[in-house]
Amino acid sequence: MSMNNQGRPTSATGSSTSDQFETFSGHKGLRLAEPLIYEIGSRETTGVDVEDVGDFEMALGGLERTAAIGCAGLSEPDTVRHYTRLSRLNYGIDMGVFPLGSCTMKHNPRLNEKMARLPGIGDIHPLQPQSTVQGALELMNDLSHWLMTLTGMPAVALSPKAGAHGELCGVMAIRSALEARGDAREVILCPESAHGTNPATAAFCGYKVKSIPGKVNGRVDLEALKTALDDTVAAVMITNPNTCGLFENEVKEIAGAVHAAGAFFYCDGANFNAIMGKARPGDLGVDAMHFNLHKTFSTPHGGGGPGSGPVVFSDALKAHVPLPFVMQTAEGALELKEWPEIAEGDDPSMGRLTAFHGQMGMYVRALSYMLSHGGDGLKQASEDAVLNANYIQASLKDVMSLSFEGPCMHEALFDDRFLKDTGVTTLDFAKAMIDEGYHPMTMYFPLVVHGAMLVEPTESESKFNLDQFIGSMRGLAEAAKAGETSRFDGAPYFAPRKRLDETQAARKPVLRYSEAD
């Protein structure tokens, strides 16, 4: 079909009534409303063609499923359309700056995705003979080498499925080591600024959690820590760089004090992105540290996982790593050690944390990222991440209130003092950022400052992107101070949804579709 020019050219005239009327369809131009699959499809609809095997006698012991299941199907075109429409209601790193502090929302290279889909990686079974997966074991070995070298630690457990699972692995290793030496201890110390997973993990392993206060400069109070340390303390869990975006400058003194008390130093490695190639936790006295491959090493966050949480260990803990792990045989082949060789009670390993060998799909993506950067590029990436955060800090500190003076690491922490008496809260400010086209920064975390705003740009942002972002943030800060509260009250105005009623959701939970609704 050819185009003629009837009605053309169009021009930018006409009244501006964009949001002033409701459409008949419920759609608004490219903002397409999308019902649930249950409202579009039916139990009889399907988007697959399946081989017809006819009727035959079942061998299910009379347990055939005769009652309706209820799952709605859609044809293939409707399935593609449904999920495409849903995707457009989301914000992702691919769309713009995602300054979510503590989460390291960096670019997810597509090469990683391609590598994870090689048949020799994506289409191998965890329990096929080990002779048929030597390349996979080699990949795991390679990744282990990179992780141990970057941290200066002598051992690594790859299998934990995410950061919190890694913490569990680390704290269980600590408890195993203490029990092995007949030393029952009952307390784990966490700073007030810790991620919620730290105390949750400690409690999971049967420990009491005690909080240690921070200093006015945003670091752990070494003297308070020393006072709290005694022979009941199993471990101290500290995030470094910490959740205020600061490096614990007394980290070696902390490690020294912890070890002198016979306790272990667990480091939450969520913020490792600031120090790749710049500093090694092994040099700083750390006994165990988990990585989040989905933060530091660019595996996609995927809307909340899958993650991957390998843990590196010091000599004092390495005997207690979980099964399975890769080892080399005398003949040079690689082998997965899946079960203890000695009687179970005598084996120092903590046991098995997951059904198989961990997140292979994430290992390959992380390794692809590391190989691409090389040791030199990883160091550059950390330097750029820290540079970007300090640039934001320097560019905003005159209009927003910086929580702690001095250079930050890879994230800059502000609090809500600059909003005092404006009627605008941290939440309002965050929601107004959505209207500016940005995902909000982390808000109300860490808990040690009031109305926290934790901004982590990562190394993926160009100076141009940062300058645009800074311009928006300055504009919002100035608008708040100038009393333009309407910009904030009901924000976001331009998102697919206005603010949602979370109270109603929790009071009378509707957690699934049901036809009665």
Next chain:
Amino acid sequence: MRYLPLTSSDRQLMLDKIGVRHVDDLFRDVPADDLNPDIDLPRRKTEMEVERYLSKMAAKNIAAGSVPFFVGGGAYKHHVPATVDHMIQRGEFLTAYTPYQPEIAQGTLQYIFEFQTQVAQLTGMDVANASMYDGSTATAEAVMMARRVTRKKRAVVAGGLHPHYRAVVETTTQFTDDEIIALQAQPADAAAELQAVIDSIDETTSCVVVQNPTITGHVLDLRPLAEAAHAQKALLIVVVTEVVSLGLVMSPGEMGADIVVGEGQSIGNGLNFGGPYVGLFATNQKYVRQMPGRLCGETVDADGKRGFVLTLSTREQHIRREKATSNICTNSSLCSLAFTVHMTLLGEKGLREVAKVNHHKAQQLKAAMAAIERVEVLNDTFFNEITIRLPKDATVVVEGLAAKGILAGIPMARLTPNAGMDDLLIMAATETVTEDDIEALAAALKELVQ
């Protein structure tokens, strides 16, 4: 470096703005002796070089799709429609974070709501969560949840539970108050295996954990077990490692389960050498507040439009810290999206059909194995997986078949070493298996056992 946008002059301008001379001035809090250590790692590689390097490793592995393939045991080779992988690679899904800002995460939240509905329907339960890491960790969480619900701590684990799952339950609960009673597997006598569970229940029992179909493939009628457990106020936890079976086998909910956990890999997700997978977790409405993990719920926005949010988060670590129901944070969202897209393509009709094909292929496999002299099939009932007894060591046979380009299954001894089960082989047949594959397997096996 192709992923790093800053140029040298950008960096200089930025350092000037910050008011420092060198980037290391920003690292002044790192102890000086420890800054910039010598690190012996290779230098950066081009995209092509990385591809070459990793492809070489991949080429050393035998891909499931390239050979007759009968390996199952908690991870299954199924056909995943091309649409699934295309949809999960949309950047708006792939590169999103956990939906803590619901106004710009309705895409993620709505698919989680659909996922929760699908999982609840498949398992026959009231509600499901937004996913766990995998089936094994979900099982451990279920045991701990049963302790919270019943305020009892003795969990009885059936012999038919995947031995790796049992190990995960034991490892995960070693420092909690739970007491785990793990029963012996009885691959040749499913009824006795089930009866042993019933006989182990007493008034101190918090829960019984039973897998259906079992690790050796048997399909169990769990109704008598549910009755026995409930009589002692214990919960019935049903583990499903092959979720496609729910298209053909009566649901755990219908048989009286209180918690259903499972491995969702079979729907939408590849084998991936064991992960990432997607843990399913479903239960009844009355236990919702004791559940681990994220939940998505329906609500309205300021304009009264329907929308979705994460809800009941007062159970979770970021609010409750050491009092949380679990320490889980990140789960398997993108894998749950793959599950949901595949499940939407299937619908009830497609799922029932695929499940039927699986059962049919397994019947063909069983017939072919039963026809081989000195090979004994142990299953009267099964879905898509059977266990056979060989006249020699199954590990040797599996290696021998692998050398012939056939991946025949899992020697039971790999899952339970030193248990006197060296002659048992677990084999799965999904819709991806062809008659030629079964013929090739039977011929090669015949040769090896004669």
